[in-house]
Amino acid sequence: MRLRSCLTAVIALSATMLTTFLVAGAASAAANITITQAGPTDSDPYVLTVVADDANNLQLTSMTAYLSSGATSVTVSNLQYVSGPASAQTWTATAPVPQADLPPGTYTVTVDAVDADESDTGLAAPAPFSFSWTTNVTATATPSVLTYNETTTTISGQVTGDVPGSSYPEPVGLAGVPVYVNLVNGDAGPWDEQIGTTESDGSFSGSVQLPSADGEYTVTVGATATMDAGGTSLATTWEADAVELTGVTVTPQDFTYGANGVATVTGTLDYQDSVTGWQPLAGETIVMDAGPSDVQYITSNAKGQFTWTFTPDTDGTGWSIEAGGGNLLGVAQASGTVFDAVPVSLSSFSATLSPEAEVTAHACAVVSAPGFTAPQSYLDVQYASKPGGPWTYLGRVHLDQSQAPSSCAGSTRSYFSGTVRARLASAYYRVFLPGSTSFQAHGSMSVHLSKYLTRIISVSVSPRSVAHGGRMTVHGRLQQYKDGRWRDFAHQQVLIVVKPKGSKVWYWLRKVKTNSSGYFSSRFVDPVSGDWTAAYDGSRTDFASSGSIHYVTLKGSARQALDLGRAELS
Numbered sequence: 001m002r003l004r005s006c007l008t009a010v011i012a013l014s015a016t017m018l019t020t021f022l023v024a025g026a027a028s029a030a031a032n033i034t035i036t037q038a039g040p041t042d043s044d045p046y047v048l049t050v051v052a053d054d055a056n057n058l059q060l061t062s063m064t065a066y067l068s069s070g071a072t073s074v075t076v077s078n079l080q081y082v083s084g085p086a087s088a089q090t091w092t093a094t095a096p097v098p099q100a101d102l103p104p105g106t107y108t109v110t111v112d113a114v115d116a117d118e119s120d121t122g123l124a125a126p127a128p129f130s131f132s133w134t135t136n137v138t139a140t141a142t143p144s145v146l147t148y149n150e151t152t153t154t155i156s157g158q159v160t161g162d163v164p165g166s167s168y169p170e171p172v173g174l175a176g177v178p179v180y181v182n183l184v185n186g187d188a189g190p191w192d193e194q195i196g197t198t199e200s201d202g203s204f205s206g207s208v209q210l211p212s213a214d215g216e217y218t219v220t221v222g223a224t225a226t227m228d229a230g231g232t233s234l235a236t237t238w239e240a241d242a243v244e245l246t247g248v249t250v251t252p253q254d255f256t257y258g259a260n261g262v263a264t265v266t267g268t269l270d271y272q273d274s275v276t277g278w279q280p281l282a283g284e285t286i287v288m289d290a291g292p293s294d295v296q297y298i299t300s301n302a303k304g305q306f307t308w309t310f311t312p313d314t315d316g317t318g319w320s321i322e323a324g325g326g327n328l329l330g331v332a333q334a335s336g337t338v339f340d341a342v343p344v345s346l347s348s349f350s351a352t353l354s355p356e357a358e359v360t361a362h363a364c365a366v367v368s369a370p371g372f373t374a375p376q377s378y379l380d381v382q383y384a385s386k387p388g389g390p391w392t393y394l395g396r397v398h399l400d401q402s403q404a405p406s407s408c409a410g411s412t413r414s415y416f417s418g419t420v421r422a423r424l425a426s427a428y429y430r431v432f433l434p435g436s437t438s439f440q441a442h443g444s445m446s447v448h449l450s451k452y453l454t455r456i457i458s459v460s461v462s463p464r465s466v467a468h469g470g471r472m473t474v475h476g477r478l479q480q481y482k483d484g485r486w487r488d489f490a491h492q493q494v495l496i497v498v499k500p501k502g503s504k505v506w507y508w509l510r511k512v513k514t515n516s517s518g519y520f521s522s523r524f525v526d527p528v529s530g531d532w533t534a535a536y537d538g539s540r541t542d543f544a545s546s547g548s549i550h551y552v553t554l555k556g557s558a559r560q561a562l563d564l565g566r567a568e569l570s
Contacts, residue, residue, distance in 0.1 A: 032056050032118060036088065038065065038109035038125035043165035045131040046096035048076045050111055052123075054086045058115040063091045066112075069105040096167035104163070104226040106130040133161025135230030136171055137179075139219035146210065147274045148241045148328040155181055155234065156205035159198050159221055173202025177221050181208050181234065186215030195219070213238035213327035242272040243281060243324035243332040250319070250336055254437050255312050257342040257369050265308045269300045269323050269332065280304030286323040291371075312340045317372075317438075339437030342369040346379070346444035348408065351429045353449035355538020357422040359383075361397050363431045363444055364408035364415055374414035375399075375439055379431040381420050387428050387446060395420030397431065425481075425543065426450030452542045453481040454489060459547030461532045468526065468556035475521035476534050476547050478514045488518030492536065496522050497546075500530040508535070529554045 037051035048065055060081065067074040079091040109125035139157035146153060159179060160171035177198040183191040195206035210217065220231030248267035255261055265288065271281040281304045288296045290310040300306045300323075310319065320335040349363040361381050367374045378398045382391040397418030404415030416431070428446045435441030459476040466472045474496050480489040495508040512520045520534065531549045538544035 033060070033113045033115065033120045033123060035109070035111050035113075035123045035125045038111065039129035040131065041092055044096065044167055045129065045163060046099065046102055046167045047093050048079065048097070048109075049082075049090060049092045050079060050109070050125070051084070051088055051090050052111070052113055053088060054113075054115055056115055056117050057086045058117060059086060060089060060091070060113050060115050062114045064112045066110045067097075067102070067107045068110075069107045072101075072103060072105065072107075074101050074107075099168045099172070104130075104132045104161075106225070131163055132225070133172075133174060133227045134164055135174065135221055135228055136160045136162070137219055137221060137230045137232045139232055139234055141234055141236050144235055145237050145239055146213065147239050148271060149279075150274055151211070151213075152207060152209045153236070154205060154207045155195050155219060157203070157219060157232075159202045159204065159230070161202075161227060173200065174198055174227065175200045175202065177202070177204075177227070179204045179206075180220050180222075181210075182218045182220055182231075183210075183212060184216045184218055186212045192220075210236070238327050239274070240326075240328055240330045241274065243330045244270050244272075244278075245321060245323065245332045245334045246270060248321065248334045248336075250338060253338055255338060255340045256440065257340050257372075262309045262311050263319075263338045265310070265319065265321070267306060267321070267334070269304045269306065271324070271329060281323070281329075284323055284329075286321060288319070288321055290319045312338045340372070341436065341438060341440045342367055342372045343440050344375060344433050344442050346431055346433065346442055348405075349431055349444040349447070351447050351449060353422060353451055355451065355542065355544040357451075357543055358419050359394070359422050359429060359449065360417070360419045361429065361431055362415075362417045363397070364404075364413055365433065366408075367412045367439075373411045375433060376414060379416045379433055381418075381429065382432050382443070383422075383424065383427040383429050384446075385424065385427060387448070391430065391432070391443075394423065394429075422449075425453050451538070454536055454538065454542050454545040455479050455481075455486070456494070456534050456536060456545055456547035459534055459550065461550035461552055464550065465553045465555060466527055468554065471523055471525050472527045472552060473521060473523045474532060474534065475519065478518045478520065478536055478545075480542060488514075488516075490514055490516045490518055492518075494520045495535045495537065496524075496532070497535050498528060498530050498532050500528045503530070527552055527554055 032055040034053040036053050041047040041049040050065055052060060054060060063079045065076040065079060074097055076093050078094045080094055082090045082092045084090045106128050108128045111123040112121045113123060137159050139155055141153040141155050143153055159174045159177050161174045162171040175198055179195045180192045181195055191211055193208055195208055196204045198204045217234040217236060218231045219234050223229040246268045250263050250265050269281045269284055270278045273279045282300055282302045284300045286298050286306055288308045294310050298306055298308055317338045317340045322333050324331045345366045347364045347366055351359055351361045353359055363379060365375050376399055378396045380396055381394045383394045384391045397416045400415055400417040403417060408415040428448050430444045430446040432443040433439055457477050461474050478489045478492055478494055479486045492514045494512050494514060496510045497506050497508045499506045510522050512522050514520045532552050533547050533549045535546040536544055
């Protein structure tokens with residue numbers, strides 16, 4: 001009995017002690033360990049650091065962390081104590097998580113921690129942590145040199161990602177990423193187009209038609225929850241294709257001022273394609289200019305052809321065409337003139353007849369049509385034996401604006417002057433502007449000019465050979481043609497002239513007067529060797545004349561005894 005009673009007491013005591021132990025153990029399992037921080041070590045998300053507070057004031061003996069993001073779960077079992085008191089003890093992984101096991105994302109952290117008194121599981125970190133790929137984009141365009149109508153290029157490259165400061169600095173190809181090409185600052189505004197989507201290694205390639213050459217292009221990827229946005233500039237250059245205007249014609253070209261009508265300009269616009277050569281340039285704006293108030297903008301058709309009409313007489317007769325330009329096309333230009341014959345009046349005409357039979361004419365040409373300038377070349381001098389013609393061409397007088405009087409100044413007036421040789425002793429003279437594509441024909445009023453013809457006959461020089469100290473006589477007869485016959489010309493001054501041997505200049509030596517019968521005579525001592533004759537200078541009513549020439553030799557003297565003075569005869 002006593003033995004059974006003792007066993008019963010022992011069993012009861014043991015049961016009491018077990019109950020007490022279990023109750024104590026259950027009390028210590030309450031959250032005595034708290035996770036105060038969990039996340040990347042420095043900036044490396046692949047190396048986890050956890051900070052724990054042990055309310056038991058005990059050093060943890062082990063720790064395991066669990067990272068979770070969607071379908072991704074990673075266990076970090078290599079955490080080791082680094083530093084800190086029991087209330088802030090730091091545990092860090094001894095090795096990074098493999099990069100493939102921990103893709104970028106937002107991760108929640110739970111921890112199992114053990115100290116000498118207890119083992120706590122599922123301890124939640126106070127906040128999740130996140131990291132993402134920093135993207136790197138490379139891109140090239142093939143071809144990179146683009147031209148008009150050759151603006152399609154293939155853009156290829158790669159999109160990679162890395163986590164700066166992590167254990168894995170080598171970039172990783174990012175798959176399934178949409179890639180875009182963007183026009184950054186073109187005149188037409190923003191533009192973008194998707195090139196394609198990256199392959200498993202992050203590579204991409206796609207053909208794209210770029211819209212403009214006036215801006216810069218970039219290749220970009222957009223930001224996602226696991227990837228930052230990124231991009232790179234796309235190196236492209238643009239070369240302008242040559243442009244030419246061919247077959248430009250104007251019909252008609254000649255107009256009369258004030259007449260109704262239009263001029264039609266036609267032609268073709270081509271450009272030199274870098275691949276196919278010269279091609280029609282369709283749909284291109286062409287600027288047509290026929291003066292400040294007649295500027296038009298037309299568009300070439302599918303064959304590069306164009307037609308333009310304008311009315312002359314308004315803003316002048318010049319026209320010009322310009323096409324092309326910008327970054328993709330060169331510039332082609334053409335210009336010309338539609339000739340508009342304007343009326344011209346010839347005022348202030350005057351003419352004089354010199355004794356040497358030279359007609360000197362002066363005239364002012366005036367254009368009254370607005371926008372046109374006066375003739376700038378020449379006027380014809382015409383003569384006739386009767387006031388009304390017929391008129392015969394005699395010569396030309398040319399523009400002489402340097403001598404223009406104030407009454408003939410300005411762009412609408414032009415002054416002409418000049419001298420021509422007369423062909424008749426008595427004639428009517430006028431100036432005439434021949435008709436041309438620019439000016440209508442017009443003749444001036446006429447003037448009558450005349451002088452009497454004169455002649456010196458029977459010129460005799462004797463002797464022809466004169467010894468030193470000897471004498472020589474020159475004589476002759478001056479006549480005037482009047483009333484249909486030659487008459488002796490009395491009481492007129494005649495010059496005895498000589499051109500010394502070896503000289504090209506005539507000199508007058510003596511002035512003599514004709515007698516009542518027109519005769520003259522003069523004697524010289526020690527004359528010079530050379531050509532001798534007599535000359536009449538003419539007058540307001542008479543032409544000049546000269547007689548026959550006779551050569552005289554002065555012998556026995558090495559010098560010319562006769563003083564020639566300054567009596568040079570022009």
